[in-house]
Amino acid sequence: MKEAIAEALQHALSRCQENGSLPDDLTARIQVDHARDKQHGDFATNLALTIAKAAKQKPRDLAELIVANLPDSDVIEKVEIAGPGFINFYIKSDAQSSVISNILNRQEKFGLAEIGKGKKIQIEFVSANPTGPLHVGHGRGAAYGAAVANLLKAIGYDVHCEYYVNDAGRQMNILAASVWLRYLELCGEEYPFPVNGYKGDYVLDIAAALHRENGDKMYHSWTEISKDLPKDEPEGDKELYIDAIIDKMKTLLHPDQYNLVFDVGLNYILDDIRDDLEHFGVVYDEWFSERSLTNSGDVTLALERLQKSGHCYEKEGAIWFKSSDFGDEKDRVLVRDNGQTTYFASDIAYHMNKLERGYDRVIDIWGADHHGYVPRVKAALQALGDDPDKLDVLLVQFAVLYRGGEKIQMSTRSGQFVTLRHLRKEVGSDAARFFYVMRKCEQHLDFDLDLAMSQSNDNPMYYIQYAHARVCSVFSQLSDKGFEFDQANGLAHLDLLIESHENALVTRLSRYPEIIARAGQQHEPHQLVHYLRDLANEFHTYYNAHQFIVDDKNVRDARLCLITATRHVISNGLSLLGVSAPEKM
RNA sequence: GCGCCCGUAGCUCAGCUGGAUAGAGUACCGCCCUCCGAAGGCGGGGGUCACAGGUUCAACUCCUGUCGGGCGCGCCA
Numbered sequence: 289m290k291e292a293i294a295e296a297l298q299h300a301l302s303r304c305q306e307n308g309s310l311p312d313d314l315t316a317r318i319q320v321d322h323a324r325d326k327q328h329g330d331f332a333t334n335l336a337l338t339i340a341k342a343a344k345q346k347p348r349d350l351a352e353l354i355v356a357n358l359p360d361s362d363v364i365e366k367v368e369i370a371g372p373g374f375i376n377f378y379i380k381s382d383a384q385s386s387v388i389s390n391i392l393n394r395q396e397k398f399g400l401a402e403i404g405k406g407k408k409i410q411i412e413f414v415s416a417n418p419t420g421p422l423h424v425g426h427g428r429g430a431a432y433g434a435a436v437a438n439l440l441k442a443i444g445y446d447v448h449c450e451y452y453v454n455d456a457g458r459q460m461n462i463l464a465a466s467v468w469l470r471y472l473e474l475c476g477e478e479y480p481f482p483v484n485g486y487k488g489d490y491v492l493d494i495a496a497a498l499h500r501e502n503g504d505k506m507y508h509s510w511t512e513i514s515k516d517l518p519k520d521e522p523e524g525d526k527e528l529y530i531d532a533i534i535d536k537m538k539t540l541l542h543p544d545q546y547n548l549v550f551d552v553g554l555n556y557i558l559d560d561i562r563d564d565l566e567h568f569g570v571v572y573d574e575w576f577s578e579r580s581l582t583n584s585g586d587v588t589l590a591l592e593r594l595q596k597s598g599h600c601y602e603k604e605g606a607i608w609f610k611s612s613d614f615g616d617e618k619d620r621v622l623v624r625d626n627g628q629t630t631y632f633a634s635d636i637a638y639h640m641n642k643l644e645r646g647y648d649r650v651i652d653i654w655g656a657d658h659h660g661y662v663p664r665v666k667a668a669l670q671a672l673g674d675d676p677d678k679l680d681v682l683l684v685q686f687a688v689l690y691r692g693g694e695k696i697q698m699s700t701r702s703g704q705f706v707t708l709r710h711l712r713k714e715v716g717s718d719a720a721r722f723f724y725v726m727r728k729c730e731q732h733l734d735f736d737l738d739l740a741m742s743q744s745n746d747n748p749m750y751y752i753q754y755a756h757a758r759v760c761s762v763f764s765q766l767s768d769k770g771f772e773f774d775q776a777n778g779l780a781h782l783d784l785l786i787e788s789h790e791n792a793l794v795t796r797l798s799r800y801p802e803i804i805a806r807a808g809q810q811h812e813p814h815q816l817v818h819y820l821r822d823l824a825n826e827f828h829t830y831y832n833a834h835q836f837i838v839d840d841k842n843v844r845d846a847r848l849c850l851i852t853a854t855r856h857v858i859s860n861g862l863s864l865l866g867v868s869a870p871e872k873m
Numbered sequence: 874g875c876g877c878c879c880g881u882a883g884c885u886c887a888g889c890u891g892g893a894u895a896g897a898g899u900a901c902c903g904c905c906c907u908c909c910g911a912a913g914g915c916g917g918g919g920g921u922c923a924c925a926g927g928u929u930c931a932a933c934u935c936c937u938g939u940c941g942g943g944c945g946c947g948c949c950a
Contacts, residue, residue, distance in 0.1 A: 458949060630949090685879085686943090726885095751898090763909095831913075
């Protein structure tokens with residue numbers, strides 16, 4: 289509809305230029321907006337105001353000129369000039385109501401677009417370290433990432449969802465050490481658990497599994513382990529201490545044994561995460577291993593290419609990337625003085641790998657605490673000769689949890705956190721998914737657990753789902769009363785939908801495709817949330833104002849067509865958000 | 874200190890990439906079920922859009938500065 293009006297305006301402009309009433313070199317970006325106020329019609333354009341200066345004419349005069357040159361249209365009812373020079377358009381009602389038959393034909397396909405046809409997008413999200421279960425902070429990234437992916441698919445992109453598994457590095461070694469120490473407890477050993485070890489219950493479970501499978505095979509006494517160890521906190525340094533334990537573990541255990549402990553821990557947690565996300569309705573096309581980048585030689589290759597680019601140097605035994613050449617605040621280490629590559633080096637290789645896979649666009653969704661990391665990754669891509677603009681990093685602010693009005697402090701290491709699994713079980717996947725995407729990602733999210741877990745009616749999700757359930761309920765009433773719905777008859781009598789509530793609802797329905805397109809392109813699922821709330825509101829208002837099951841068959845069928853269309857749109861929208869549309873509540 | 878994000882109704886947030894009188898929810902007050910689910914609807918009060926300048930026919934929106942809040946500035950990942 290918007291396009292039709294923009295096209296008409298373009299015609300009018302060209303016509304004015306042909307007959308000399310406007311200068312030839314005039315170019316205008318035609319903008320058509322939904323009128324905010326009903327008194328301003330359905331659509332409005334500020335075209336006359338924007339070209340006033342270039343055309344050297346008064347906006348109101350220009351508006352009249354444009355209107356006079358508008359081509360005939362079968363959708364425009366009338367045109368008005370208002371205020372300083374706005375042009376307001378009123379749409380013919382039969383053009384509006386055609387959206388109903390469109391929805392009833394397309395059903396679950398209504399709203400889909402082909403904006404991204406033929407374009408491939410890779411989207412990576414969550415990617416939490418496999419050192420423990422997902423917590424509610426990760427949940428936001430999961431819900432947001434999945435919703436963005438759904439929206440992009442809906443507008444025609446070929447979307448590939450990926451989870452980057454950080455299965456290399458120090459954190460994983462700490463996990464392995466934590467598991468091993470818990471395992472020693474099961475062998476009957478007693479010792480003080482390291483301050484910096486992972487203390488969550490899941491570590492006990494992993495250790496138990498390890499002990500079940502292997503008995504005491506990997507047992508070493510604490511006196512043997514603790515020999516020459518530095519002091520743990522509070523007397524000593526907890527970081528040095530845990531590293532010393534890892535070293536000791538590596539010397540005491542056969543490499544195969546070390547890897548076994550490591551892998552049992554990794555796989556246990558990864559399985560848990562995968563299972564958790566699946567129940568959350570979040571599925572990935574690929575789980576990409578950080579270690580695989582080292583094994584495949586991609587890390588070496590990335591480092592070579594970076595060094596060839598001339599933006600690397602050696603200092604104090606380490607190899608540095610001169611990211612400050614590309615706007616980063618300081619240079620970054622790629623290879624440590626001990627010869628080990630950094631996480632950053634893997635990440636460069638990973639992003640290089642992503643772009644080499646031929647995606648038109650690559651989206652990373654990170655926690656906002658990683659924002660300082662963006663410039664260095666883009667710098668690396670630029671140094672490698674790739675286009676850094678192909679990478680979109682979307683930063684999600686953390687969800688701040690409240691319980692009893694108090695902010696909850698969380699730490700993975702101490703094991704004090706609310707898991708996503710827990711949240712899901714308490715409030716259900718639907719409410720959690722909905723809550724997480726209600727506000728835009730750069731906004732802090734206050735997640736009140738008491739409110740969410742109490743299944744309160746305050747949750748706007750119920751309002752939307754209720755609208756859907758109400759439509760379904762009307763249809764069960766219909767058969768109870770011995771009526772049948774004749775869709776074809778309803779579509780033939782859409783002109784009977786003359787009530788203002790009906791017009792408002794139809795107008796709202798007609799905007800759905802636009803909302804999907806915009807929410808997708810701007811990566812903003814919250815726009816869809818707000819739309820659905822408005823749509824539900826329009827429906828509930830209509831429901832209260834008018835009876836649908838009336839004796840007049842034509843009116844009845846027409847109204848049933850309208851509410852069925854509403855049901856489809858609600859269902860389609862909720863499904864993109866990962867929320868169900870129940871028929872009964 | 875530097876960098877990124879945020880400051881809109883008592884509270885939680887929208888505001889369509891500069892447009893017409895700044896909107897919802899919630900909370901508070903008052904109405905509406907002999908009628909398809911009241912998990913609903915209708916009405917009411919409540920705002921110097923943090924502050925100060927600037928650009929513009931037009932600024933919540935763009936620019937600069939100030940103040941307030943969050944986060945980040947490792948040879949951790």
